[in-house]
Amino acid sequence: MQKEQRNLLCKLPQVDEILRNATVQQVLANHPRRLVKETVRELLNDLRERIRQGWVTAETDLSIEKIVSVLPGRVQSKVLPNLCKVVNATGVVLHTNLGRAVLSVGAREAIKDIASGYCNLEFDLGSGARGSRYAHVVDLLKFLTGAEDVLVVNNNAAGVLLALSALASGREVIVSRGQLVEIGGSFRVPEIMSQSGAQLVEVGSTNRTYLSDYEAAISENTALLLKVHTSNYRIQGFTCETTLEELVTLGKKRRLLVMEDMGSGCLVNLKSLGIGEEPTVSSAVKAGADVVCFSGDKLLGGPQAGIIVGRQEVLKLMKEHPLNRAVRVGKLTIGALEATLKSYIDPEIALREIPTLRMLTISPEELEERSEKLRGLLQAVLGNEIQVTVRKDLSEAGGGSLPTVQIPTYAVAIQGLKRGAGEWAACLRGGDPAILVRVHDGKLLMDVRTILPEETALIVKAFQKCKQKILSEL
Numbered sequence: 001m002q003k004e005q006r007n008l009l010c011k012l013p014q015v016d017e018i019l020r021n022a023t024v025q026q027v028l029a030n031h032p033r034r035l036v037k038e039t040v041r042e043l044l045n046d047l048r049e050r051i052r053q054g055w056v057t058a059e060t061d062l063s064i065e066k067i068v069s070v071l072p073g074r075v076q077s078k079v080l081p082n083l084c085k086v087v088n089a090t091g092v093v094l095h096t097n098l099g100r101a102v103l104s105v106g107a108r109e110a111i112k113d114i115a116s117g118y119c120n121l122e123f124d125l126g127s128g129a130r131g132s133r134y135a136h137v138v139d140l141l142k143f144l145t146g147a148e149d150v151l152v153v154n155n156n157a158a159g160v161l162l163a164l165s166a167l168a169s170g171r172e173v174i175v176s177r178g179q180l181v182e183i184g185g186s187f188r189v190p191e192i193m194s195q196s197g198a199q200l201v202e203v204g205s206t207n208r209t210y211l212s213d214y215e216a217a218i219s220e221n222t223a224l225l226l227k228v229h230t231s232n233y234r235i236q237g238f239t240c241e242t243t244l245e246e247l248v249t250l251g252k253k254r255r256l257l258v259m260e261d262m263g264s265g266c267l268v269n270l271k272s273l274g275i276g277e278e279p280t281v282s283s284a285v286k287a288g289a290d291v292v293c294f295s296g297d298k299l300l301g302g303p304q305a306g307i308i309v310g311r312q313e314v315l316k317l318m319k320e321h322p323l324n325r326a327v328r329v330g331k332l333t334i335g336a337l338e339a340t341l342k343s344y345i346d347p348e349i350a351l352r353e354i355p356t357l358r359m360l361t362i363s364p365e366e367l368e369e370r371s372e373k374l375r376g377l378l379q380a381v382l383g384n385e386i387q388v389t390v391r392k393d394l395s396e397a398g399g400g401s402l403p404t405v406q407i408p409t410y411a412v413a414i415q416g417l418k419r420g421a422g423e424w425a426a427c428l429r430g431g432d433p434a435i436l437v438r439v440h441d442g443k444l445l446m447d448v449r450t451i452l453p454e455e456t457a458l459i460v461k462a463f464q465k466c467k468q469k470i471l472s473e474l
């Protein structure tokens with residue numbers, strides 16, 4: 001280290017000296033001493049690092065006043081919630097990084113209600129005896145899927161792990177090579193398989209797997225035929241996939257269980273609404289699968305959960321497996337899930353009440369109208385030198401749902417922004433609430449499909465703020 005840097009490091013004040021400063025005293029009046037002290041240490045560490053890297057010179061102001069000028073903000077950001085609401089203007093309806101499904105009003109109310117007091121989670125109010133936490137959703141899910149029995153766990157990954165552990169540990173599971181899915185976040189079918197103790201037997205090729213491939217791979221050690229929905233990719237062209245019905249017929253003949261990991265698990269027929277080719281859960285149950293599992297927070301539009309439906313005697317093995325306790329769901333999830341599922345009793349109501357379904361099915365006319373409205377408001381804020389236009393675009397379902405399906409939409413495009421679209425996107429992201437947009441070809445794009453009606457005013461305000469901020473820096 002150079003002499004100048006050593007000198008600078010020696011010049012830095014001590015923590016205790018800083019704590020006596022008036023600004024710091026004010027912060028100490030409102031916040032715990034340990035938190036403030038810790039933050040002061042962080043500030044000093046940052047400075048030391050900057051000195052070592054040569055960013056600080058003899059001319060830099062190293063007064064206590066200067067050092068602590070950022071302290072109030074830093075302490076404040078530590079006590080404010082870090083997990084917070086954002087506005088999603090990307091058009092990706094189920095954005096895993098943005099928390100996937102937006103919950104329905106009913107689900108939100110259920111969470112609030114249940115969180116604020118005791119509840120009958122595992123208590124049967126009729127008999128006054130102990131009850132089951134799953135009881136609140138079992139009948140609903142049976143009604144909606146046609147299945148014999150139901151189990152709910154933390155997420156679908158846990159559901160698959162539990163099913164494989166309970167049904168196939170130490171034995172073989174046959175899967176097509178075209179379905180060795182990676183969902184992201186290291187959820188890969190082969191790895192889940194080895195974690196469960198089941199042995200993966202791959203059959204067929206990437207693009208074509210025939211029933212005869214499964215049949216030839218069956219041994220006395222086979223426990224399960226597994227079909228995995230290729231939820232986030234499609235194999236197109238010269239392809240052949242064995243249907244669930246065919247697997248069920250084979251399973252019956254050879255006395256093997258058949259399971260489908262559906263991934264998204266749709267309860268309404270989106271295909272009939274012109275969106276994608278997603279099979280419904282009830283179609284998989286009807287086809288005769290012993291076990292079907294899917295996510296609660298993908299196309300279903302509910303809370304994070306893994307839903308397992310199927311034959312009673314098979315689900316019994318899962319319920320009794322020790323892992324079930326490790327992946328069980330909490331009361332808030334059950335409450336939100338119950339409310340979400342109630343909307344599905346009438347599919348028409350589900351399309352209105354479940355935000356995920358509503359967003360996916362908004363009419364082009366409404367999207368255009370909303371875009372025009374937002375366009376007008378933003379044009380007024382940004383002034384006439386900036387081009388704010390409405391243009392046709394494509395939305396994605398996202399969240400490992402409906403891959404390759406791009407839904408026509410309308411987006412507001414902003415062009416000619418001073419300092420560039422990237423800088424504006426960063427400014428909007430830094431606001432409260434953060435607004436997430438797309439940047440493409442130097443344009444800032446906002447897809448109104450995922451913007452909730454009440455968020456329009458927030459977006460307009462954010463643009464006003466960023467205009468002030470960015471123009472003041474010019």
Ligand SMILES: *Cc1c(COP(=O)(O)O)cnc(C)c1O
Pocket residue numbers: 155156157158160181183187228229230231232261262263264294295296297305306399400
């Ligand atoms: C999304 C998905 C999972 C994982 O579901 P989570 O609820 O995110 O745990 C598992 N399998 C498939 C096929 C999926 O699409």
